[in-house]
Amino acid sequence: MATTDRRGFLKRCAALTLAAVGRGALGATESAAARPEFRTSDPRWQAAYEAALRVLAGNVRTLPQFPGPVLIEGAQYHGIWMECGPHESLVYRKFRPDVARHSHRIFFASQRPDGQFPAAIRATGAGFGQIQMVVPIAATARELAEATRDEELLRAAYDACARWDAWLTRYRDRRGTGLVEGFCTYDTGNDNSPRWAGIPNRCPDGDARKCPPLPSLPRLCPDLSATTYGARMALAAMARDLGLRSECDQWTERAAALRSRILSQLYSSADAAFFDRDAQDRFVRIRSEIITRVCGEHVPGPALFDDLWRRQIGNAQAFWPAYPLPSIAVDDPHFVRPIPHNSWGGASQALTALRASRWLDHYGRSAEFSTLMDAWCAAIQRDGTFRQQIDPWTGVFTPGDNPAYSPCALVMVDFTWRLAGIVEQPDALQWNVRPGHPAARAASFRLPLDRGGAAELIYDETGARMRLAGAALARIEGGAARVVTDGAGRIQSLVGIAHSEERVSVRLPGGGSGSVRLGPNEVIPARELFRAQGG
Secondary structure, eight states: OOHHHHHHHHHHHHHHHHHHHHTTOSOTTOOTTOOOEEEOSOHHHHHHHHHHHHHHHHTEEOOTTOSSOEEOOBTTBOEEETTTHHHHHHHTTTTOHHHHHHHHHHHHHHOOTTSOOOSEEETTEEEOSOOOOSSOHHHHHHHHHHHHTOHHHHHHHHHHHHHHHHHHHHHSOTTOSSSOEEOSGGGTTOTTOGGGTTSOSSOGGGOTTOOOSOTTOSEEOHHHHHHHHHHHHHHHHHHHHTTOHHHHHHHHHHHHHHHHHHHHHSEETTTTEEOEEOTTSOEEOOOBTHHHHHHHTTOSOHHHHHHHIIIIITOTTTTOSSSOOBSBOTTSTTOOSSOOTTOSSSOEEHHHHHHGGGTTTTTTOHHHHHHHHHHHHHHHHHHOSOOSEEOTTTOOBOTTOOSOBHHHHHHHHHHHHHHHSEEEETTEEEEEEOTTOGGGTTOEEEEEOTTSSEEEEEEOSSEEEEEETTEEEEEEEESOEEEEEOTTOOEEEEEOOSSSOEEEEEEOTTSOEEEEEEOTTOEEEHHHHHHTTTO
16 A cells, blocks of 8 residues: 555554553553453343353354354354344454454455455355345444554455445446345345345345346335445545545545435335335335434434434334334334244344444434343343344244344343443543443443553442543442543543433542433533532
């Protein structure tokens, strides 16, 4: 890569490294490769968490197509799928950064000369009979490269994902709309869904370039189009990191045009839902978790999302029953009852739950995200086998599903940290403090940071202490709150993550303090927290 191309990315890497060294964060006894540590006195929570880690370790495999180990889907799925494998490995990366890298590189290595990525890679071979994409591999690769300061991965991802976009443009826009078309059920990974009733699972001859000769095909798909929009936004960010300014502008413009088409052509304001359009230009009016996938790429603006939330996503009669989020709205006549094995016809899927972190916080629904996380963790702890899907009313896992499913295990691990621990973001740390929560009972969280050093959250009977690189940051007492700090540990804001108003107190090592009443999803800047006390 030319020096000018590397400048933007390397500048960001250098800033992260210098910040870590400047704080003395990399001690002689500390390894940047150390794994997260969690301990709680709640035996049920601890047992489920440790069992989840064992499932994930057991699903790390080396496939014949690539020399490095990857995270497979597990259960009955003996391979890695593009719709979910790269994202799952990104969630797992703090435990196995090598696995996260390999789980992306295996797709780049298996890419065809024309730019097509395999939909899945198993020990028996790679499959090209559908496109099967949900979370953009461009987005997860870019996030991984930024977090690990991996210039080689960034360059490889940029080249490979740009070629994939060209393939989609060439073969999945037959109708010339600028949207992405679905040809078969497995294109969206919605196995056994009424959304695709009567449509073949795969494309003819196992070739995703070929559309089955049916009058309703090809369809214009909101989720496939949203995935491509998210990929183009990631490609724009990668181009910026690589110093490719004109290419950054081009990707940004193409992404904006696609987003506009999704909103104008695939959204029904009468239904507050996104739908496929068939070849006769008719909506396929089945309310499915398409909505959440479009939100996952942040396609709706705030006003539209609020309407979606009120009428669909947050509606207990639609997508927010006791165990969110069902794959078909529970009040939709197409909901499949009784719930069968491997069904995107109504069951709440672990994959959908795992993807919720990509959009619920973004749209300011952190308190409701807590509800979802608590529900799923409770269901997992009752069952203990880590299977694919649950009944949205009862939380019972579907009988007959195989155990040791990676997405379910990741839900248990990731949600533990998001409920009562620490989450590292590129420019911030989230400290999710929940005194009294089962995961927080005499608990300790220790998270090694990408920027060096470690963040620690240590609970006692009345609250929790926050520590960064061995130094005390603050003590939190009272109710639940997310404390957001910058990378140096300076408090930026408090976010309401409980279901009701909470009284939260913050004390700093130097004597400053603040106390506020914090409502659900309310954001209070640090200056308001400490203003009354003159801090």
